[in-house]
Amino acid sequence: MASSLVVNRFAFFVFRETKKTVSKLHSSSLSASFRGCKSNYRFARNCSVSSADAFIVADDDKYGNKQIISVTPRLYDYMLRNVREPEILRQLREETAGMRGCQMQILGAKRCIEVGVYTGYSSLAIALVLPESGCLVACERDGRSLEVAKKYHNKAGVSHKVNIKHGLAADSLKSLILNGESSSYDFAFVDAEKKMYQEYFELLLQLVRVGGVIVIDNVLWHGKVADPMVNDAKTVSIRNFNKNLMEDERVNISMVPIGDGMTICRKL
Numbered sequence: 001m002a003s004s005l006v007v008n009r010f011a012f013f014v015f016r017e018t019k020k021t022v023s024k025l026h027s028s029s030l031s032a033s034f035r036g037c038k039s040n041y042r043f044a045r046n047c048s049v050s051s052a053d054a055f056i057v058a059d060d061d062k063y064g065n066k067q068i069i070s071v072t073p074r075l076y077d078y079m080l081r082n083v084r085e086p087e088i089l090r091q092l093r094e095e096t097a098g099m100r101g102c103q104m105q106i107l108g109a110k111r112c113i114e115v116g117v118y119t120g121y122s123s124l125a126i127a128l129v130l131p132e133s134g135c136l137v138a139c140e141r142d143g144r145s146l147e148v149a150k151k152y153h154n155k156a157g158v159s160h161k162v163n164i165k166h167g168l169a170a171d172s173l174k175s176l177i178l179n180g181e182s183s184s185y186d187f188a189f190v191d192a193e194k195k196m197y198q199e200y201f202e203l204l205l206q207l208v209r210v211g212g213v214i215v216i217d218n219v220l221w222h223g224k225v226a227d228p229m230v231n232d233a234k235t236v237s238i239r240n241f242n243k244n245l246m247e248d249e250r251v252n253i254s255m256v257p258i259g260d261g262m263t264i265c266r267k268l
């Protein structure tokens, strides 16, 4: 891919040729994942989130003595100051910060599909790096969020690249398949209803070409997937989805522990 985007709920990376932009990282997700860490983890330094420095949440032999650090507010601010975030994305991030549901922001890539748009941060990030001939099919059920997304697509001059599908994402994906668009997409980002992940994945696997990439967000689900005591419907659904994906020979997968965790799947 000449350019691609990988954005997740709390972290957002833009890869464009050799450029890398990290525009949003959430400070609490890693520490939340390790809040229940077991006693055999050695806690070095201190464990206060208000600490100025990053702290080590685990450096157990089990992990080859690799240190796992938490992202503190100071480190988060440092990252925000040391990435290349386009002005238009900064504006949208700041406007979204005051809105209900603002913790949901995420993703992105060339002939692309996004499942779960919200106010459009990830869709704008994708659209900005798409070539003029590129397109992003943006699936979202919430009309109010879409109004904000459209405003920023217009403001950024990328509306012509974005094909908004207002409605249930599974229905929109099925209509793309019925329209003969199977195997014609390069990239898809999944960030909508967690209980629908398996269905989205099956539909997207039809729509994405061989070699294409599907990125699934929130696969660590605040760490709950690893806690056998947590068995609510969303957690169980993501846990089952992760297990199925691990055994799925139609894709190569890589689970990335940034933000709330995301799995990058490459269609074989």
Ligand SMILES: C[S@@+](CC[C@H](N)C(=O)[O-])C[C@H]1O[C@@H](n2cnc3c(N)ncnc32)[C@H](O)[C@@H]1O
Residues within 6 Å of the ligand: 007, 008, 009, 104, 105, 106, 107, 115, 116, 117, 118, 119, 120, 121, 122, 123, 139, 140, 141, 142, 145, 167, 168, 169, 170, 191, 192, 193, 196
């Ligand atoms: C986490 S937010 C998406 C954030 C966005 N990707 C970003 O990075 O800015 C999830 C969105 O999925 C939408 N959604 C949830 N279930 C859906 C469904 N069944 N069909 C379409 N959209 C859905 C919600 O309305 C919400 O706006």
